[in-house]
Amino acid sequence: MIKKVLTIAGSDSSGGAGIQADIKTITCHKMYAMSAITALTAQNTTGVYGVQEATPEFVGQQIDCIFNDIRPDAVKIGMVSSSKIIKVIVEKLKKYNAESIVVDPVMVATSGSPLLEKEAMSTLINELLPMGTVITPNIPEAEILCGFKINEQDDMLRAAKKIATSIKGGVLIKGGHFSNTADDLLYIDGKEVWYKQEKIYNENTHGTGCTLSSAIACNLADGYSIEDSIRNAKSYITGALKAGLNLGKGSGPLEHNYNIKIK
Ligand SMILES: Nc1ncnc2c1ncn2[C@@H]1O[C@H](COP(=O)(O)OP(=O)(O)O)[C@@H](O)[C@H]1O
Numbered sequence: 001m002i003k004k005v006l007t008i009a010g011s012d013s014s015g016g017a018g019i020q021a022d023i024k025t026i027t028c029h030k031m032y033a034m035s036a037i038t039a040l041t042a043q044n045t046t047g048v049y050g051v052q053e054a055t056p057e058f059v060g061q062q063i064d065c066i067f068n069d070i071r072p073d074a075v076k077i078g079m080v081s082s083s084k085i086i087k088v089i090v091e092k093l094k095k096y097n098a099e100s101i102v103v104d105p106v107m108v109a110t111s112g113s114p115l116l117e118k119e120a121m122s123t124l125i126n127e128l129l130p131m132g133t134v135i136t137p138n139i140p141e142a143e144i145l146c147g148f149k150i151n152e153q154d155d156m157l158r159a160a161k162k163i164a165t166s167i168k169g170g171v172l173i174k175g176g177h178f179s180n181t182a183d184d185l186l187y188i189d190g191k192e193v194w195y196k197q198e199k200i201y202n203e204n205t206h207g208t209g210c211t212l213s214s215a216i217a218c219n220l221a222d223g224y225s226i227e228d229s230i231r232n233a234k235s236y237i238t239g240a241l242k243a244g245l246n247l248g249k250g251s252g253p254l255e256h257n258y259n260i261k262i263k
C-alpha cells in the first residue's frame with residue numbers, strides 16, 4: 001500500500017521551498033503527497049516579495065477534507081504564518097489523532113523575509129512544537145527557542161537540551177548555517193545523536209530545511225525510527241545538494257529528483 005504524507009505549509013511560487021519542495025520530496029520517495037496551504041508567497045531565488053495568507057477556516061477545511069478521506073501516515077508542518085492558523089492546525093491534528101508529525105519551525109526565510117508573524121511566536125512554541133514527533137529548527141530558529149547565541153557545536157547541544165525541556169519529541173538542530181560543517185544534532189530521550197556531513201560548497205540551498213523535514217516525514221511514514229528517518233533524510237538532502245542544480249539569480253533550488261531513474 002502506498003504511503004501518504006501530508007504537508008501543511010506555504011506555497012513558494014519559484015518551486016524551491018514550501019509546499020512545492022515538500023511535494024517533490026514526497027513524490028521522489030515514491031509516496032502520495034497531499035497539501036493544506038497556509039499562505040501563498042510571491043517568491044523566487046532572490047527573496048520573498050509578497051505573502052497572501054489563507055483564512056484559518058480554509059486551512060481547517062483543507063485538513064478536514066484530507067483526514068476525512070485519505071488518512072496521512074505522516075504530517076510535515078512548515079510555514080504557519082499566524083497564531084490563528086496555528087491554533088486551527090493544532091485543533092485538527094488533535095481531533096484526528098495525527099501521528100508522525102514533523103514540525104519545521106519556519107520563522108524567517110534565509111533571504112531575510114519573515115514567514116511568521118511576531119505575535120505568533122508564543123503560539124508556535126506553546127501549542128505547535130509540543131505536537132511534534134520531531135522538530136527541526138535551524139541555528140537562528142534554535143537561538144530564538146533557547147534564548148542564547150549558538151556559535152559552536154557545544155552550544156547546539158546546550159540549546160537542544162534546553163528546548164527539549166518543553167517538548168516531548170525529538171529536537172533536531174540543523175547545522176547548515178555554520179561555515180565549515182553541516183552537522184545536525186538530534187537530542188531525544190536524553191541522548192545525543194550527531195549526523196556528520198562536510199559542507200558541500202553549493203550556494204544553491206533554497207529549500208533545504210523544507211526538503212529535509214518532508215524527507216524525515218516520508219521515512220517516519222515508512223516505519224523507520226526517528227533516528228533512522230533523520231539518517232536517511234540527511235543522505236537524501238546531501239545527494240540533492242551534491243547534484244549541483246543551478247537555477248535563478250539568487251540561492252537556487254535543489255535537484256529533488258537526482259535519484260529517480262525513468263529515462
Ligand atoms: N552546504 C551544505 N552542505 C551540506 N549540507 C547542508 C548544506 N546546507 C544545508 N545543509 C543541510 O541541509 C539541511 C537543512 O539545514 P539548514 O540549511 O540549516 O536549514 P534551513 O533551510 O531551515 O535554514 C540540514 O541537514 C543541513 O545540515
Ligand SMILES: Cc1ncc(COP(=O)(O)OP(=O)(O)O)c(N)n1
Nearest residue numbers: 010017018109110206207208209210
Ligand atoms: C513558503 C516557504 N516556506 C518555507 C520557506 C523556508 O524554506 P527553508 O527550507 O527553511 O529555507 P530557505 O529556503 O529560506 O533557505 C520558504 N522560503 N518559503
